[in-house]
C-alpha cells in the first residue's frame with residue numbers, strides 16, 4: 001500500500017519530470033541544439049565529375065524570443081563556414097506561432113539573411129506562412145508577397161515556378177523553385193473556400209531546356225509523388241519533422257501523406273527527396289527529438 005508520503009513523493013517526482021521535460025522541449029532543444037544534418041548521395045544519371053555541396057535552411061519562422069534577427073544572422077555565418085557551393089532557402093521565413101513576445105517583420109529577418117555567401121549564389125522559394133501573413137496577397141490571389149519583396153531587397157533571388165541554370169567545373173545543372181502549394185488559404189473576405197496552391201510543376205520543368213540535372217525546391221514535400229524522375233533531387237521543408245519525433249515516428253505531421261515524407265531522405269522509384277526538419281516551429285514552440293537543423297548535402301560524392 002502506498003503511504004501518504006510516498007504518494008506525495010510520486011506526485012512531486014512526476015511534476016518535476018514534466019517541468020524538466022517541458023523546459024527541455026521549449027527552451028533547450030529548439031534554442032540551443034541546432035546542428036548540421038549531412039547527407040551524401042549521387043542521384044541516378046548524375047554527371048560524373050559534378051561534385052556539389054548544397055546547404056539549405058528551412059522554416060526559419062522569425063519571431064521573438066525564439067528566432068531573432070541576431071540568431072538568423074548567426075545561422076548565416078554557420079552556413080558560410082560550411083563552404084557551400086550553393087545555398088538554398090526552402091521557405092517559411094515568417095512566424096508560424098502566435099506564442100511570441102514580439103513579431104519580427106520581414107524588414108528585420110530578410111537583412112539578417114543577406115550575409116549568406118556561396119560561389120553559385122543563394123536562391124530562395126516561399127512557404128505557406130510567407131503567403132498567409134500577407135493579407136493583401138491573400139485578397140489579390142497573386143504576389144509578389146511582402147516576403148518575396150523583402151528577400152529580393154536583401155539581394156536573394158526568389159524562384160516561384162521558375163528555374164535557373166548554374167555551372168560548376170564545366171557541368172551545368174538547374175535549380176527549379178516551385179511556388180507554394182498552400183499559398184492561398186480559405187477566407188470569406190477573399191472568397192476562397194479551400195486551400196489553393198500556386199504551384200505549377202509542369203510549367204516550371206518546361207523551362208528546363210537541356211539535359212543537365214535538376215534540383216527541385218518545393219516547400220511542402222506533398223508534391224513528391226508527382227515529381228518525374230527527370231528531377232535528380234527534391235528538397236523540401238514545411239513538416240518540421242513533426243516537431244516531436246520518437247523512434248523515427250512523428251505523431252503529428254502537416255502532410256496528407258502522414259509520416260511518408262515527414263523527415264529525412266526518402267527514395268521512391270529511384271527518385272530522391274530530402275525533407276529538412278527545419279529550424280523554427282509552427283503552432284507550439286516545442287521541439288522534442290527533432291533538433292533544429294542546417295541541411296548540408298554532398299552531391300556526386302557517394
Ligand SMILES: [Fe+2]
Pocket residue numbers: 092127128129219237238239
Ligand atoms: Fe510551411
